[in-house]
Amino acid sequence: MKRIYVNEKWCLGCHLCEYYCAFANSGKDSMVKALKNVTINPRIRIEERGGISFAVSCRHCEEPLCTKSCITGALTVNDGVIQIDKDKCVGCYTCILTCPYGAIVPSETGAIQKCELCMNNSAGKPACVAGCPNKAIVFEEKE
């Protein structure tokens, strides 16, 4: 399955992936409306310290602890992509308790949100990857 991979060697720490992610998932058609004067809450997050930086988003694990632990059945795996039914989610945060990468975060509505590889938004393919200026984030098939 095609997954997002991050190579910290190429990461500039520019945070553009966070902005592209927030825009792609905003449901808005203009970047200004989606991002200006807004505290963004992206599904991909940069960690940075002392000259090192890298982006973290859902790994779409083959053994997905979040999905197996979900108390509502709101997290499901569809063709390898772990998806969230926000309407079903009650925001108990059991997935935040279990995700070993810290890749699941609360959304504004109280339900959780996570990377769904932009399958369910207007971008259609990972916006973070398309927007990364230095190919530090790639979307590819690996063994």
Place this chain on the structure above:
Amino acid sequence: MSKYVIIGNSAAAIGCVEGIRQVDQKGEITLIASEPHHTYSRPLISYLLYGKTDEQKMKYRPNDFYKKNKVIKRLGETVTEIDKKEKTVTLKNGEKIPYEKLLVATGSNPFVPHMEGLESVKNRFSFMTLDDAKALDKALKKDTRALVVGAGLIGLKCVEGILDKVATVNVVDLADRILPSILDETGSGLVKKFLESKGVEFHLRDSVERFEKNKAVLKSKKTIEFDVVVIAVGVRPNISLVSDIGGKCRRAIITNNKCETSIKDIYAAGDCTESADCATGDMKVMALLPNAYMQGETAGINMAGGTKLYENAIPMNAIGFFGYHMITAGDYIGQTYETLEGENYKKLFYKDNRLMGYIMIGDVMRAGIYTSLIKNKTDLATIDFELIKEKPQLMAFSKKKRSEFLAK
């Protein structure tokens, strides 16, 4: 003849169905459960009262789950005994159903201790099942005075569910603090203060001496008038089907890492079982939904002839009240590191260069990174522990590990 028989219809039972079907698409599965309902998420009953979910959304799996997985369901029927020699289970009506492999996922039942005068109370409830929640809901009015006996996870989730529907909520508990199974003194204090600010009144280090119709007389001689009482002092694992036929049990049914009981071809999973805490090796009842699902799945895979071990269970919990969240995991032993800033509290427990447990209240972001350190028994000498103390972050791991996490 049914190849697989599953007793139960909650997380462990559903995990078992999904585990079996990973290996065996055809073998006949019969699922028997006392409750007549489509599988639903038990922990959601408080959210149902709170209005955050509804009966459709709280279904643990979609409407077509049984059909899709070719499960013969016998809902609303109760197994009264297992015959391990003949390999059959007997239903209340006398019908016998044969099995090749059996899963016991019978869960637990509310424990109601003897309390003087309790039988004279008309509106008394437990808070375990969907029917419990619906019955309680029916009894609540705007002017209802509610009394909840028990300040543990079940009692306080019930409080959250009903607080906005009633006039007053009083909570009585023998313990000196609320949520003693998951929180330390400081953490309990914070959550108690928060719940008090929402209008909940606590009576700790106290217990009900007797009920007089609509009045509870406490040991301290305080009296509390109420219209509705919920008893949530604890649960008892349902072990009798297995203990009756000589299966090894202590407080709960003892299972190994394949989720087998001590009786051949009988497996058990979920709240009715005791299993090993991987961080300490101690046998424990870890009655939590993720554990139930993963035990059930493990049992299912093994029942169907596959191989799967479940050996990274630890006690853990994510719970919140009115948007105030807390996540806890592991065992509270060893040295501690703690920070408290306003309503955000964090405490780490570490010993012999391993993270053993943690409590996070308020800010719970990325708690799972801590959970995985406990489960994986990560040697703290191989990571930057100062960074981990500061917050859960992958930056604390070595470059090689980070690359394994994110680039492979």
